[in-house]
Amino acid sequence: MLKLPVSKMDELFSLINSERTLYMPLEKNSEICFDKWSSDASIRLDKLNTVKSPKDFFFPASENIAAFKTKGKEIIMDDIRSEIEPFALFGVRACDAESFNLLDLIFLNDKDFVDTFYESRRQNGIIITTACNEPEETCFCNVFNIDAANPGGDISTWIIDDTLYWNSLTKKGSGLTEKIKKMFEQADESEIADHQAKISGVINKLPFKDLSLDGFTGEALIEKFSSNQWEEICHTCLSCGTCTFICPTCHCYDIQDFDTGKEIHRIKCWDSCMYYDFTLMAHGNPRTSLLERFRQRYMHKLVYFPENNDGAYACVGCGRCVQKCPISMNIVKVAKALKYEGMK
Amino acid sequence: MQRVEGEIKQKAHELLKSGVVSSVLAWKKGDLVYDAAPAFFKSPNALEDMVYNGFCCSNLSKYLIEKDSENEKVLVFLKPCDTYSLNQLLSNHRVIKDKIYAVGIGCDGKIDIEKLRAKGVKGILEIEEDGESLKIQTLYGDETCVRRDILLEKCLNCKGKDHMVYDELIGSELSEETALGDKFSQVDELEKMSSDDRFEFWRCELSKCIRCNACRNVCPSCTCRKCVFDNPHSGVNAKVNVTDFEENMFHIIRAFHVAGRCSDCGECTRVCPQGIPLQLLNRKFIKDINNFYGDFQAGETVESRSPLFDYNFEDIEPNVISKGRGIN
Numbered sequence: 014m015l016k017l018p019v020s021k022m023d024e025l026f027s028l029i030n031s032e033r034t035l036y037m038p039l040e041k042n043s044e045i046c047f048d049k050w051s052s053d054a055s056i057r058l059d060k061l062n063t064v065k066s067p068k069d070f071f072f073p074a075s076e077n078i079a080a081f082k083t084k085g086k087e088i089i090m091d092d093i094r095s096e097i098e099p100f101a102l103f104g105v106r107a108c109d110a111e112s113f114n115l116l117d118l119i120f121l122n123d124k125d126f127v128d129t130f131y132e133s134r135r136q137n138g139i140i141i142t143t144a145c146n147e148p149e150e151t152c153f154c155n156v157f158n159i160d161a162a163n164p165g166g167d168i169s170t171w172i173i174d175d176t177l178y179w180n181s182l183t184k185k186g187s188g189l190t191e192k193i194k195k196m197f198e199q200a201d202e203s204e205i206a207d208h209q210a211k212i213s214g215v216i217n218k219l220p221f222k223d224l225s226l227d228g229f230t231g232e233a234l235i236e237k238f239s240s241n242q243w244e245e246i247c248h249t250c251l252s253c254g255t256c257t258f259i260c261p262t263c264h265c266y267d268i269q270d271f272d273t274g275k276e277i278h279r280i281k282c283w284d285s286c287m288y289y290d291f292t293l294m295a296h297g298n299p300r301t302s303l304l305e306r307f308r309q310r311y312m313h314k315l316v317y318f319p320e321n322n323d324g325a326y327a328c329v330g331c332g333r334c335v336q337k338c339p340i341s342m343n344i345v346k347v348a349k350a351l352k353y354e355g356m357k
Numbered sequence: 358m359q360r361v362e363g364e365i366k367q368k369a370h371e372l373l374k375s376g377v378v379s380s381v382l383a384w385k386k387g388d389l390v391y392d393a394a395p396a397f398f399k400s401p402n403a404l405e406d407m408v409y410n411g412f413c414c415s416n417l418s419k420y421l422i423e424k425d426s427e428n429e430k431v432l433v434f435l436k437p438c439d440t441y442s443l444n445q446l447l448s449n450h451r452v453i454k455d456k457i458y459a460v461g462i463g464c465d466g467k468i469d470i471e472k473l474r475a476k477g478v479k480g481i482l483e484i485e486e487d488g489e490s491l492k493i494q495t496l497y498g499d500e501t502c503v504r505r506d507i508l509l510e511k512c513l514n515c516k517g518k519d520h521m522v523y524d525e526l527i528g529s530e531l532s533e534e535t536a537l538g539d540k541f542s543q544v545d546e547l548e549k550m551s552s553d554d555r556f557e558f559w560r561c562e563l564s565k566c567i568r569c570n571a572c573r574n575v576c577p578s579c580t581c582r583k584c585v586f587d588n589p590h591s592g593v594n595a596k597v598n599v600t601d602f603e604e605n606m607f608h609i610i611r612a613f614h615v616a617g618r619c620s621d622c623g624e625c626t627r628v629c630p631q632g633i634p635l636q637l638l639n640r641k642f643i644k645d646i647n648n649f650y651g652d653f654q655a656g657e658t659v660e661s662r663s664p665l666f667d668y669n670f671e672d673i674e675p676n677v678i679s680k681g682r683g684i685n
């Protein structure tokens with residue numbers, strides 16, 4: 014473990030930025046989101062969760078995967094793929110860092126169908142996490158065995174009073190550390206123990222810390238799917254895309270052809286199961302009602318995903334949906350409603 | 358508003374039990390102090406979870422649309438501002454009055470939890486509404502806050518505490534005035550900018566848009582059965598900004614489409630996860646309509662016709678605008 018006075022962080026950022034483009038939570042146009050660092054940027058490491066998760070660094074909201082034009086009867090394909098520059102994300106929270114591992118299960122795990130766009134971003138990105146000094150009441154990462162006091166990624170950091178602690182976890186992380194090591198002093202893990210205990214103390218007081226997902230398994234598929242709770246909990250859902258678009262683990266996408274007037278762009282873009290045209294096909298839509306679409310989102314996260322991925326839920330407890338749903342519906346309320354019926 | 362909560366529960370109980378209505382549209386208690394959700398209650402037992410407090414922000418009138426296709430009558434509780442939306446829906450024939458029983462309820466302004474967070478308050482566990490001050494218990498100690506400082510944008514520009522349409526009133530005498538001043542002052546500021554600065558302002562704001570469509574879907578004036586943006590053949594994408602002008606396009610079209618029907622209920626601004634000041638677009642249209650055709654408030658009465666739907670020979674023709682000049 015290494016350490017550095019917080020007063021030298023700017024110097025550190027500048028050094029990292031000379032190795033690879035550095036992104037972190039910045040405030041711009043009264044919005045806090047991950048953006049390109051510069052020496053005069055307004056850094057907001059105090060903000061726990063950015064509204065948009067940093068998943069779009071690997072899985073962008075919209076991406077051009079091919080372009081083509083026609084010339085007479087000929088179709089000319091352009092390879093529009095550009096090289097991904099090496100980059101680093103600083104200040105990623107434990108929950109968001111874990112979300113990348115879940116996205117890997119989708120885009121990388123099946124060796125016959127690797128998403129090479131995603132893969133090259135993953136290979137070129139280094140994730141530097143920061144422990145959460147002050148978890149919010151909406152956080153429930155602990156439910157998914159994620160430790161906010163001990164975040165993952167390639168490098169984890171802790172900002173404790175005037176000191177930044179730095180610990181590499183992966184080969185990629187050590188590679189970067191090696192290049193900037195001269196800035197740091199050696200530190201001992203025991204120096205952060207009290208701080209970690211303090212964070213765990215807060216986690217223990219979080220309102221959702223005891224949320225139970227017992228019984229959300231593939232075996233319970235039919236029971237959960239046919240629960241009579243769905244109608245009530247989805248009744249006032251607006252069918253908007255807020256919950257899916259801000260969620261770090263939602264990963265459904267659509268592929269559409271877009272006519273720019275000069276050529277056709279084939280774009281891959283985020284999709285939302287809450288939208289009426291989700292999985293719309295020539296014959297129509299397999300899910301025609303709001304209830305079916307709403308149910309899809311939560312069944313996917315709490316039942317189908319764990320069934321297909323060794324029990325891993327497609328949620329990291331970041332609490333974004335708890336904070337931002339316009340009608341205050343969220344995965345916690347859904348899990349509780351469905352659980353309730355299971356116990357009856 | 359504690360008293361109002363008790364009385365509206367009682368009213369709901371009475372009308373459900375007697376069979377006058379088959380469901381009640383109100384707010385349901387959540388897990389946190391501020392996350393009351395709009396909900397339909399179908400049995401007297403369910404009413405236990407009903408709440409009415411400073412966090413019951415949502416405008417329930419939109420949920421009444423197309424209730425006429427169901428064979429039931431709904432009891433709905435509406436704050437003063439929500440009744441403008443109901444009137445608007447009634448005059449557009451999107452809600453049938455016979456299918457609803459509207460109870461107007463008192464309101465002393467609703468709280469914007471995001472404004473509280475923006476003040477640096479973290480880990481919010483309890484909020485006690487004590488007149489003009491709020492006592493907040495957090496994971497990191499106690500805080501206090503002046504209620505007025507964290508009211509929703511819509512409440513700071515409240516249209517007044519009278520209900521425009523109702524079958525019955527509960528607690529309206531307890532309402533408290535929350536409006537702070539001129540609702541067009543921010544629009545005036547924008548109008549004073551050069552057109553390039555104003556263009557830049559909107560480019561910055563709208564570039565934050567994630568195309569979640571929450572603003573559209575919550576809007577009681579957006580009631581098309583199928584939105585043009587949901588048409589795959591429209592050439593614009595509903596879920597993503599394919600070009601860097603698409604989100605601008607979406608907002609321009611939406612603002613034009615609700616012009617004259619927007620009652621300034623403030624829901625779009627409230628729900629935008631990115632904090633885009635959408636009210637400014639709508640208020641610019643409202644201001645211009647007032648200037649061109651005389652003061653008009655959408656939803657004030659059911660009979661009133663929006664100046665944009667009406668035509669008379671005195672109407673001005675504000676259609677020739679040279680770039681950079683704008684109309685004031």
Ligand code: SF4
Pocket residue numbers: 249250251252253254255256257287337338339340341342343
């Ligand atoms: S659950 Fe909330 S955020 Fe998600 S679609 Fe429904 S209203 Fe929108």
Ligand code: SF4
Pocket residue numbers: 256259260261262263314327328329330331332333334335344
């Ligand atoms: S479902 Fe909600 S809490 Fe879970 S990861 Fe998505 S946004 Fe976060």
Ligand code: SF4
Pocket residue numbers: 061062106107108109145148149152153154155159160161329330331332
């Ligand atoms: S959910 Fe956990 S890891 Fe994520 S921000 Fe909250 S405390 Fe940190």
Ligand code: SF4
Pocket residue numbers: 565566567568569570571572573628629630631632633635
């Ligand atoms: S609610 Fe905000 S982010 Fe969502 S579509 Fe509307 S303006 Fe864009």
